[in-house]
Amino acid sequence: MTAQILDGKTLAQRLKGQLQTWLAEVSPQVGRPPGLAVIWVGDNPASAAYVGQKQKSCAQVGITSFGGQFPAHTSQGELAHLIQQFNQDERVDGILVQLPLPADLDSTKLLHTITPDKDVDGLHLVNLGKLLRGEPGLQSCTPAGVMRLLGHYQIPLAGKQAVVVGRSILVGKPLGLLLLASDATVTFAHSRTPDLAGLTRQADILISAVGRQGLITPQMVKPGAVVVDVGINRTPAGLVGDVDFVGVQAVASYLTPVPGGVGAMTVAQLLLNTVQSYGQRHELVMPQFSG
Numbered sequence: 001m002t003a004q005i006l007d008g009k010t011l012a013q014r015l016k017g018q019l020q021t022w023l024a025e026v027s028p029q030v031g032r033p034p035g036l037a038v039i040w041v042g043d044n045p046a047s048a049a050y051v052g053q054k055q056k057s058c059a060q061v062g063i064t065s066f067g068g069q070f071p072a073h074t075s076q077g078e079l080a081h082l083i084q085q086f087n088q089d090e091r092v093d094g095i096l097v098q099l100p101l102p103a104d105l106d107s108t109k110l111l112h113t114i115t116p117d118k119d120v121d122g123l124h125l126v127n128l129g130k131l132l133r134g135e136p137g138l139q140s141c142t143p144a145g146v147m148r149l150l151g152h153y154q155i156p157l158a159g160k161q162a163v164v165v166g167r168s169i170l171v172g173k174p175l176g177l178l179l180l181a182s183d184a185t186v187t188f189a190h191s192r193t194p195d196l197a198g199l200t201r202q203a204d205i206l207i208s209a210v211g212r213q214g215l216i217t218p219q220m221v222k223p224g225a226v227v228v229d230v231g232i233n234r235t236p237a238g239l240v241g242d243v244d245f246v247g248v249q250a251v252a253s254y255l256t257p258v259p260g261g262v263g264a265m266t267v268a269q270l271l272l273n274t275v276q277s278y279g280q281r282h283e284l285v286m287p288q289f290s291g
C-alpha cells in the first residue's frame, strides 16, 4: 500500500482563493475589509517565519493586518493595554498573540484579555468552554484545520478509534474534543503512556502532535490507518514532522506531509476564523468555504 497524501497546501490555496473572491464582493458592501491584529513579542526566529506567513496570506485574500513586533521587554500591562485597544477597534475582527511569549510574561492572562468574539486562536476560556460543550464558537486554528482537511477527503470518523499523541492546549486537547464531537472513540497518549506503540497500533486515525522527529515509526501504525502529522521539527535538512514519512507511507492509507500538510491548513483556518468573526459582526450570510 502507498498512502494517499492529504494535500493541505493545495486545499489551503483553494480556500484562500474562495475567501479572496468572496471578500472582493463583500468588503465594498460592508465598507471595510476584515482586519487581523497579530501581536508578536521578542524575536523568536520561528515566530518571524509564522508571522510573515500569516501577513502574506492576509494580503493575498484581502484582510488588513494590524499589530506587529514588540520588543522583548514590553511589559504585561503594555500588552494588555494594546489588546484592549484592539478589542475596541472597529477595524479589527481577530486578535492573535503569537506564542510562545517571553517567559516573564503571563500568556494565559493576556489571552483572557482578548474579547472572546475576536479570539481567532480559540484559546480564550469562553471558546474552550464552547468547544467542550459542543457549541459553535471560534476554534483553535490547527485542530480546526486538521478537521477540515479530514472532512475534505471524506475520511470517516464516526465509530473509529482515534489516538491523539500530545495533550497541549493549542493542539492535542482541542483536536481530541473535535474528533469526539465527530463520534470517534478518542484516546489521548502522552509522555507517561507506557506502551505507546501498542496503543497507536490500534488507531484507525493517528494524530501526532508532539514535536519529536522520528517518533512515529511504521511499526507503530496499523495497516490502512489515517496518519496526521502535526509535528514541526527544524533540522539541518529542513522542516520535518514527527512521522517517519517514507516508512509510514508504505503502511498508512492517508498521510499528511510536512511541510504542505497541517501547517498550511493552520494559516488558512486563521483566515477563515477572521472572516467568520467579520461575518458575524456584520450579520453576513457566509458561504460554505469548502476548498
Ligand SMILES: Nc1nc(=O)c2c([nH]1)NC[C@@H]1CN(c3ccc(C(=O)N[C@@H](CCC(=O)O)C(=O)O)cc3)C=[N+]21
Residues within 6 Å of the ligand: 009, 049, 050, 053, 096, 097, 098, 099, 100, 121, 141, 142, 232, 239, 258, 259, 260, 261, 262, 263, 264, 266, 267
Ligand atoms: N497564537 C498562536 N497561534 C498559532 O496558531 C501558532 C502559534 N501561536 N505559535 C506557533 C504555532 C505554529 N504555527 C504554524 C503556522 C503555520 C505553519 C506553516 O505554514 N507551515 C508550512 C511550512 C512553513 C515553513 O516552511 O517554515 C507547512 O507546513 O507547509 C506552521 C506552523 C502556528 N502556531
